[in-house]
Amino acid sequence: MIRRLPVIPTLIVLIAVAIMIRLGFWQLDRRHEKEGGLARLAQNVSAAAIDFPADRFDQSNLFRPARLDCRNPGKFSVEGAGKAGYRILATCEGDTRVQLGTTRNPSTKVEWGGGLVTGSIGQVPDSRPMIVTAFDHSPRELMLVSDTPVAGLTANPPRSLAEVPNNHLSYAVQWFLFAGIALVIYLLAVRKRLAARDERG
Known part of the structure; x- marks a missing residue:
């Protein structure tokens, strides 16, 4: 099946998935930065x-x-x-x-x-x-x-530190899910297309 994948659409999807995964790791980095910032803010009280x-x-x-x-x-x-x-x-x-x-x-x-x-x-x-x-x-x-x-x-x-949300973990999970869903949807679409081609063929 891999050899029969359309080259250009596959590259586009893989690039999009790679970007989403990178955004997920970026949000994890932001989470650690926010935790350090919240610790400093706690001292302000x-x-x-x-x-x-x-x-x-x-x-x-x-x-x-x-x-x-x-x-x-x-x-x-x-x-x-x-x-x-x-x-x-x-x-x-x-x-x-x-x-x-x-x-x-x-x-x-x-x-x-x-x-x-x-x-x-x-x-x-x-x-x-x-x-x-x-x-x-x-x-x-x-x-x-x-x-x-x-x-x-x-x-x-x-006042509460909860006013400064640290949602970066949930954002990261969302990006990873988007990447996985996009990949699964694309593979299913390609599989259906190849199956239809084989039936005609």
């Missing part, structure tokens, strides 16, 4: 409080206690917060965002004039599909998650 960093994309500051003088707050937005319902975010002067608290009612109106906020550093919610985030490794924007909710809101849920 008990670190001393800092002023909210000027670099809003420096992921090394995640989970670190911080403070921010939020001036001229505006552009209040509502984002999903899982079991907590919805989170209310305010944009401060300089485009830094603060998570003021949570609510069960997405129509909740917040009146807050700003001020000093203390809390811990988190990531701005990302509503993009998982397939997009799997290939986009640019750093997420940071925000300050307030320790004390503003009037009318519920306190933010306790």
Whole structure:
């Protein structure tokens, strides 16, 4: 059967399978990198409080206690917060965002004039599909998650390292499965084609 395989289609499929396998091993490498990063972030939880960093994309500051003088707050937005319902975010002067608290009612109106906020550093919610985030490794924007909710809101849920997902093992398994499935489907298709040719023949 091997000698009767069509050359060009077989090469294309083998190249595609090789790429998928390479992507699977790449995700395994990313998994080890993420585990090291999570270990470093765990140390931030008990670190001393800092002023909210000027670099809003420096992921090394995640989970670190911080403070921010939020001036001229505006552009209040509502984002999903899982079991907590919805989170209310305010944009401060300089485009830094603060998570003021949570609510069960997405129509909740917040009146807050700003001020000093203390809390811990988190990531701005990302509503993009998982397939997009799997290939986009640019750093997420940071925000300050307030320790004390503003009037009318519920306190933010306790922070957890689970907020920084380490899905690379599942991604790797998916790529390996895609490679195996593609190979099996191609071999079955070729077998059927050769069998049909032999019957005609």
